[in-house]
Amino acid sequence: MRSDAKKNYDLLLEIGREVVAEQGTEASLRDVARRAGVGIGTLYRHFPTREALLEAVLREGFDQVTVRAAELEKSGSADEALVSWLRDMVALTHRHRGLIASMTAAIADEDSALHASCVMLRGSGARLLARAQEKGRARRDIDGTDLLALVSALAWLNDQPSFAARVDHLLDVIANAVLAVPGRAEV
Amino acid sequence: MRSDAKKNYDLLLEIGREVVAEQGTEASLRDVARRAGVGIGTLYRHFPTREALLEAVLREGFDQVTVRAAELEKSGSADEALVSWLRDMVALTHRHRGLIASMTAAIADEDSALHASCVMLRGSGARLLARAQEKGRARRDIDGTDLLALVSALAWLNDQPSFAARVDHLLDVIANAVLAVPGRAEV
DNA sequence: ACCTGAACACCGTTCAAGT
DNA sequence: ACCTGAACACCGTTCAAGT
Numbered sequence: 001m002r003s004d005a006k007k008n009y010d011l012l013l014e015i016g017r018e019v020v021a022e023q024g025t026e027a028s029l030r031d032v033a034r035r036a037g038v039g040i041g042t043l044y045r046h047f048p049t050r051e052a053l054l055e056a057v058l059r060e061g062f063d064q065v066t067v068r069a070a071e072l073e074k075s076g077s078a079d080e081a082l083v084s085w086l087r088d089m090v091a092l093t094h095r096h097r098g099l100i101a102s103m104t105a106a107i108a109d110e111d112s113a114l115h116a117s118c119v120m121l122r123g124s125g126a127r128l129l130a131r132a133q134e135k136g137r138a139r140r141d142i143d144g145t146d147l148l149a150l151v152s153a154l155a156w157l158n159d160q161p162s163f164a165a166r167v168d169h170l171l172d173v174i175a176n177a178v179l180a181v182p183g184r185a186e187v
Numbered sequence: 188m189r190s191d192a193k194k195n196y197d198l199l200l201e202i203g204r205e206v207v208a209e210q211g212t213e214a215s216l217r218d219v220a221r222r223a224g225v226g227i228g229t230l231y232r233h234f235p236t237r238e239a240l241l242e243a244v245l246r247e248g249f250d251q252v253t254v255r256a257a258e259l260e261k262s263g264s265a266d267e268a269l270v271s272w273l274r275d276m277v278a279l280t281h282r283h284r285g286l287i288a289s290m291t292a293a294i295a296d297e298d299s300a301l302h303a304s305c306v307m308l309r310g311s312g313a314r315l316l317a318r319a320q321e322k323g324r325a326r327r328d329i330d331g332t333d334l335l336a337l338v339s340a341l342a343w344l345n346d347q348p349s350f351a352a353r354v355d356h357l358l359d360v361i362a363n364a365v366l367a368v369p370g371r372a373e374v
Numbered sequence: 375a376c377c378t379g380a381a382c383a384c385c386g387t388t389c390a391a392g393t
Numbered sequence: 394a395c396c397t398g399a400a401c402a403c404c405g406t407t408c409a410a411g412t
Contacts (some may be wrong), residue, residue, distance in 0.1 A: 005395060030385070039397040044387070108349040142360065149350040149357060153340035162295040163336040170336060173329065177364030192376060217404070226378040231406070378411075385404065392397075 009046045011036050016053050024097030025054055051113040054102060062117040065092050069124035079137040082128045083175045086151050089121070090171060093155035100155035107148070122148045129178075138179055150174055196233045198223050203240050211284030212241055238300040241289060249304045252279050256311035266324040269315045270362045273338050276308070277358060280342035287342035294335070309335045316365075325366055337361055 001009070015036040019027045029050060033043040047053035065088050072081040093100040106114035107122070126144025133140050142150075154171055157163040188196070202223040206214045216237060220230040234240035252275050259268040280287045293301035294309070313331025320327050329337075341358055344350040 002394065008396085028385070029387090040387085041389080041398070042396055045395070050386090104347045104349060108347075139360075141356075145350070146353055146357060146360075149344050149353050150360075152347075152350070153344050153357075156343045157336050157340050160291045160295075160339075162291055163332070163339070166333055166336050169328075170333060170340075173326075173333075173337075173364050174361070176367070177360050180363070180367065189375060195377085215404070216406090227406085228379070228408080229377055232376070237405090376412085378409105380407105380409095382407085383405090386402090388399105388401085390397105390399095393395085 005046075008036075008038055008042055012038065012043055012046055012053075013056050016047075017057050020054065020057050020096055024099070025050075025102040026098050029053070049113060051102070051106065054099075055113040055117065058096070058099070058114075058117070061092050061095065062121065065089065066120055066124055069121075069128065073124075073127055073131065078128070078132040078135045079179050082132045082138060082178070085125055085128050086154070086171060086175060089125070089151045090154050090158060090167065093152075094158050097159055100152050100159065104152055125151065132179070136181060139177075139181055142178065147178070150178065192233075195223075195225055195229055199225065199230055199233055199240075200243050203234075204244050207241065207244050207283055211286070212237075212289045213285050216240070236300060238289070238293065241286075242300040242304065245283070245286070245301075245304070248279050248282065249308065252276065253307055253311055256308075256315065260314055260318065265315070265319040265322045266366050269312075269319045269325060269365070272312055272315050273341070273358060273362060276312070276338045277341050277345060277354065280339075281345050284346055287339050287346065291339055312338065319366070323368060326364075326368055329365065334365070337365065 012032065016032050019032045019035065023031070029043060030040055032053070033040045036043070043053075047056065068088055069085055072084055075081045093103070103114060103118050103121075106112040106118045109115060122144050125147045129138055129142070129144060129147050132138035154167055154174065157170065158167045199219065203219050206219045206222065210218070216230060217227055219240070220227045223230070230240075234243065255275055256272055259271055262268045280290070290301060290305050290308075293299040294305045296302060309331050312334045316325060316329070316331060316334050319325035341354055341361065344357065345354045
């Protein structure tokens with residue numbers, strides 16, 4: 001990459017971070033280019049799709065959760081680890097309005113620049129769930145996709161001003177549902 | 188209302204129904220006017236906001252669920268009634284893509300033409316929940332807003348192609364969580 | 375009283391022309 | 394190799410001018 005191009009790439013990423021933080025994942029791409037003082041075509045050259053820009057903006061956050069999840073897999077308590085992952089996912093998606101909708105769309109679209117990251121995250125959750133199930137700490141009739149659906153639903157609620165305040169409580173309710181197995185006491 | 192105006196109103200409502208069914212609640216209003224063969228200003232005259240059009244389109248559906256809920260309040264089993272209401276709400280919102288997002292926004296916006304309907308629906312659910320709680324059939328640490336949040340989350344999952352197939356199952360999981368009270372057997 | 379559609383201020387996306 | 398921005402095809406919304 002030519003050094004002037006590299007400069008534009010870095011600038012667009014920085015401004016992209018800013019604008020997505022303000023306006024969410026449906027932010028105006030024109031606005032990103034405008035604020036970066038760059039032609040709209042330059043933005044499209046470096047980030048051919050909205051998802052490509054989002055992927056670059058969210059790269060670090062995805063990686064952090066993935067690393068955390070790998071640690072959680074080795075932790076002592078399989079059920080606590082699972083609940084921690086739920087909280088991590090809700091916190092991650094809460095950083096940007098609309099992110100959970102973008103991620104949910106990306107799971108169904110193999111061509112999306114966000115697809116691989118979302119599949120990874122689903123895998124992390126699935127492993128934590130499987131471990132909890134093996135240890136008899138989680139109900140066995142749900143799988144990794146169900147778990148992702150539940151955490152996505154909570155993340156979506158977190159995006160809605162009328163429900164955001166309830167999410168902590170509802171996460172407990174849902175965590176209890178996932179962890180409820182016959183013979184286990186109510187938390 | 189003049190008879191020519193009445194004609195336009197009815198036509199716009201009919202076409203509105205059609206277009207919202209096809210494109211969801213974020214449908215192009217221009218497209219509605221175009222298909223109705225009417226100036227865009229005429230649409231805005233009869234339906235000053237998108238929500239006003241949606242309210243007219245959804246009026247019947249809202250009323251049906253409200254009537255059903257009133258019947259459910261008198262039914263024998265408080266917990267089964269509550270689960271039936273959850274299913275009714277998910278079915279109602281599933282009829283139009285984006286509807287749950289519109290309704291969730293309307294709950295927070297007193298000026299929305301959808302506000303009153305959404306508050307009514309929340310009230311129906313809250314009464315069914317309260318009854319189940321009084322009979323010791325539902326956990327006591329959630330209220331009507333929590334219940335609406337949970338059913339809205341399920342409705343949102345139903346709007347996502349990657350999760351829609353799981354919603355029946357996840358409704359069971361969540362219903363179990365709501366109905367789970369100490370001393371109650373797993374279903 | 376009601377209808378019309380141009381006008382305004384935005385989008386996303388592409389691509390010919392420039393450096 | 395890269396950048397630019399006009400061009401195209403859309404929006405939502407308002408409002409002066411017409412019937």
